[in-house]
Amino acid sequence: MARKRKGRDISGWMIVDKPAGLSSAAVVNKVRWALDAKKAGHAGTLDPEATGVLAVALGEATKTVPYVTDALKAYEFTVRLGQATNTDDTEGEVIASSDARPTDADIKEALHGFVGEIQQVPPKFSAVKIDGERAYKLARDGEEVEIEARPLWVESLLMLDRPDQDHVTLELVCGKGGYVRSIARDLGETLGCLGHVSRLRRVWSGPFHSKEAVTLAEIERLARDPALDAHILPLEIGLADLPQARITPESAARLRNGNPAMVIATDLEYGDEVWAALDGQAVAVGTYRAGELHPSRVFLH
Incomplete structure (x- = not known):
């Protein structure tokens, strides 16, 4: 039986102003430790000597990494x-x-x-x-x-x-x-x-700018402090380049179980990749077909 990973179930994005001299993986590990997060990854490697925006995905936000990686x-x-x-x-x-x-x-x-x-x-x-x-x-x-x-x-x-x-x-x-x-x-x-x-x-x-980035020194200073959570951005920001469709609670329940569901949307075309939101919170990403969303990724937050 696989051992359960320790840490908090937190989801969202932390945008780090990466300093020179550290690998992207090392920065991710620092962020995971500082937040006591169960799961973390990044959207786009920076060379060790490079500085600037390193978008660190936490928890369910790791499912949105491809959309940030593909962005300009x-x-x-x-x-x-x-x-x-x-x-x-x-x-x-x-x-x-x-x-x-x-x-x-x-x-x-x-x-x-x-x-x-x-x-x-x-x-x-x-x-x-x-x-x-x-x-x-x-x-x-x-x-x-x-x-x-x-x-x-x-x-x-x-x-x-x-x-x-x-x-x-x-x-x-x-x-x-x-x-x-x-x-x-x-x-x-x-x-x-x-x-x-x-x-x-x-x-x-993509949607993340250096102006909203947190320095690694600040992350280390606030490590394991609830105040650090204030720097976590919603996972939905990682879906900024995708069109959004609204859904009812009934559709949300179907999507969370991996089933197609009706969505409320305009200006969508057959085959579009879309994310579905209930009260602004992401429920799933999938393909839009004739009024329904066929989910490919489901968010469990």
Whole structure:
């Protein structure tokens, strides 16, 4: 018989302003411990040296993680021009350098080629799996890693600042699976000067913004204190990108048992993915078909 996981049955989102130097998994573990939560996960990994929005899902909110992961995300990052590293960031070794430096106009012109549906090769030091092994593990072992290009939707890529000739600060808004380090590497190659990420911060992720994020220091300060619960956001926020349908208590009972049920909605089309709410509280996510919701995920809060 499986051992029951200890902790509180709490559901919702805690938005953490992740500090540099910690993995996303380590942050999730800190949040779970601080809240004494039974279950926690995150929506979208940040590199250990990256900072900013890490959305931590608690309890039933973990069922909404895919909808946040699939949403657009925004990053502010600085590219160090003139140097390529083996990790495409400052953590690695410099493997090539260049004295060439592009003008501001050159950079702005090059950015146009990185907008829309692009093909991106993830960094060799990344969590991408190759024949069942993580790419970073193979790279650390000295193996030559070949990673296939994959599509990435880039909504926008803008130049924010040029602090000096060696650095440029950019803002990227992109879809799921984007590697900022790859953008920096490829931009440097396009400009003929090489480049890598020297600073990276996620500003927002889907419906979650850095303005509502809690620092890890504050989470540790309030650990096991009921006051920390005030920073938990409703799980429904994770469904912000899906249309909502209202339901009656009778329909809610049917959905909670995994059965299709009638919903009250307008402007929905056959086959839409929808979430159903009773008095504003999420009951289920599913497919809308001819006035009924066929549930795929049910919330037990």
